[in-house]
Amino acid sequence: MGSIKKQVVWLFIFISLTLIGTIYGAMRIELARNVMPINTTMTQQMVDDRGNQIDDWFGERLSELRLLANLSGQRKYTRQQLFNETKALSGFDKHNYVSIRLVSRDGISYSDSFPSFSVRHRTYYREMQRYPKRVYTVSNLLTSQEDHQSIVIILYRLTQPLPDHTAYVAAAIPLTKVEALTHDLSIYDGTGMLLGRGTDSPQIDPQKELLLTTKLNKLPQWKVNYVVQKKELREGTQHLIRLLLIIILVVIALLGLLLILLLRRIVRPIENLTRSMNEIQNGGYAIRATVEGPQEIRMLATTFNQTLDRVYENETKYREATIQVLQAQIQPHFLYNTLDTIQWQIMGDETDDALMMIENLSVFFRKGLNHGREFMTLRDEIIHVQSYFKIQAVRFPKIRQLSIDIDDSLMDQPVMHFILQPLVENAINHGLRCSENTDNELKISASLISSTQLKLMVSNNGKPISKELVRKLNDGSYNAGQNSYGIYNIRHRLKLVYSGRAYLRYHSNEKLTTAVLVLPLVDESL
CATH class of the missing domain: 3.30.450.20 (PAS domain)
Structure with missing residues (x-):
């Protein structure tokens, strides 16, 4: 139709x-x-x-x-x-x-x-x-x-x-x-x-x-x-028929004008409402339907806007609750392991090292909680990752080197908080810890790929990932229980926070495994 x-x-x-x-x-x-x-x-x-x-x-x-x-x-x-x-x-x-x-x-x-x-x-x-x-x-x-x-x-x-x-x-x-x-x-x-x-x-x-x-x-x-x-006898008939046709055409022209007015009054508001729905579907959350046209269409647009406001309100609450649940699923095992390490340091009379672990753990949780906000600066996200890496470096002496390659002009760019830590955790657990190399390195870099997109990369030179696993990680079919929690967490939160405009992809070869995050630039007051 x-x-x-x-x-x-x-x-x-x-x-x-x-x-x-x-x-x-x-x-x-x-x-x-x-x-x-x-x-x-x-x-x-x-x-x-x-x-x-x-x-x-x-x-x-x-x-x-x-x-x-x-x-x-x-x-x-x-x-x-x-x-x-x-x-x-x-x-x-x-x-x-x-x-x-x-x-x-x-x-x-x-x-x-x-x-x-x-x-x-x-x-x-x-x-x-x-x-x-x-x-x-x-x-x-x-x-x-x-x-x-x-x-x-x-x-x-x-x-x-x-x-x-x-x-x-x-x-x-x-x-x-x-x-x-x-x-x-x-x-x-x-x-x-x-x-x-x-x-x-x-x-x-x-x-x-x-x-x-x-x-x-x-x-x-x-x-x-x-x-x-x-x-000649029909000539009068032809004149009457022509006159009648002229009258019909005038009437149809007037009806056509009335039709145009009706289309402008009825169809155009419906088209505008449809256009607004399509823009909202494509991620325009700030867009609302224009209230215009006859009373019935105005009521429809008003009801649509009110419903949309309720949906956004419920979605925000759901997103916040989901993020909190996901964070809670990630953090407990890390907290237990870190506390065990601190206990052994104290028992081994390594008081300074224990204090340093406590300080790093404090920074990790303070930045991780982020006062309940969805966004934080890239600088704070790097501090959060560094505190995590220092804790893990104490637990796993095999991983010692972390390099940060980010221009200072990008450090104040808002990003979704708690976005790099799961990638760093996967790089440590599945790459560096499993590697037999003695010069293991973890590198985090950032760059602008356009005026509207930021690219973050987490690379390691540890054990490479198979092509089949890379394919599953990229198409979202990878499912390995708790071992896949971090990636699932990131993908789900990217979808919720960025409305499908951000994505995560993996690349791996014999020398380097890289997780690439592409995020849209946002303007958030932090």
């Missing part, structure tokens, strides 16, 4: 993407289901409105032609007199008529300014002949013979035929006027198309186009077609 921060961020990204995808898909389906019909209905309404405008315009022309047709029933008109009326009408509203002609019963179309011609075979004339009760009819798309523009013919039946058998008024209506009324409709063939009787609807691509149709009341056999691209 990853960190809380990563889990929250990935969960936020997953939820955001899922939310966007779900809302986008749902809205796309919903808008396509509702907006498309709404746009189609609105577009159909526009087509119907334009159809009504065209229908009204044709209705006005039919009303004007009806007035002309009714004149023949009010009084007797000659063809020329009726031409005068048609001129007045076309002159008054010249944009709505290309021409107005009179048609005889046998299908001859007359004009007072253009030659006559026959319309006997034209569809609109035949229709009027076929249906005697029909008042008017409208032709399909034609080309005017007078000015060659596109027209339709409204053939209107006179109320009373003229004496010369004139029976119809034929008004040529320009389609430019119709196109002007339908200018804002989408165009099928580049101009817009008004379809008349017998004209097929335009062919469309059903996948991409939609055909909308409206009929004309005044021209029941006519219709207006409007071909629209479906993507």
Whole structure:
């Protein structure tokens, strides 16, 4: 499992993407289901409105032609007199008529300014002949013979035929006027198309186009077609979807900002608490968790600090008790042997030597006890070892030479007390006393190996240690009862006092056996 921060961020990204995808898909389906019909209905309404405008315009022309047709029933008109009326009408509203002609019963179309011609075979004339009760009819798309523009013919039946058998008024209506009324409709063939009787609807691509149709009341056999691209009908949907996505992104951005604030308020204090725990685990005893964040995390940090204080307090008590026990385990046998030696000196009338032994024993215990403190100066530690060596030199005359190679600048450096004596004791008991050499020597030296580490070495030229024993001494697997007490004591105390930052290692060859102690420099008020 990853960190809380990563889990929250990935969960936020997953939820955001899922939310966007779900809302986008749902809205796309919903808008396509509702907006498309709404746009189609609105577009159909526009087509119907334009159809009504065209229908009204044709209705006005039919009303004007009806007035002309009714004149023949009010009084007797000659063809020329009726031409005068048609001129007045076309002159008054010249944009709505290309021409107005009179048609005889046998299908001859007359004009007072253009030659006559026959319309006997034209569809609109035949229709009027076929249906005697029909008042008017409208032709399909034609080309005017007078000015060659596109027209339709409204053939209107006179109320009373003229004496010369004139029976119809034929008004040529320009389609430019119709196109002007339908200018804002989408165009099928580049101009817009008004379809008349017998004209097929335009062919469309059903996948991409939609055909909308409206009929004309005044021209029941006519219709207006409007071909629209479906993507135009969906255009409003796309705008709504884009707007919705923008709103979603803004909301997610605000939620992301809120997430960042929550991470800063919750996750960062947890990370700081974890970092403090790691530093404490690595030996930072003075470090405490920062009390910050929400109330629950502040309470957690406070409880952690309080628990840590109790742990340190109990650890200090345990360490002090452990050190005292370890010291007590080491010192009794030495004390008994030394007292026996003093007794024999007194009994042998060696009073001065006995006094010297007592003085050295006093120094040994006074420095060893160290007023219960964990640290002492290296100088006092050397004095403690020297007093021990002098006592042992009386008991074992074979060991006489102790050399100290330590710079005076290091003598005041604080070290863990009672640290050299066990090493010196092991060197005497297992090295010098077992050696057949007559020039036995014990040497103690000290040096800085870095600005933060001190190295102490206890060397002897006595009996060497086997490689297998060196390995066991260095990896901590050596266990020989009381004979291993000194090394166990040092290792255990190094771990307690220096928190694992100090170590003890052995090196041995035919000429020299050395115990190497590496200690971190400490700042203790002694």
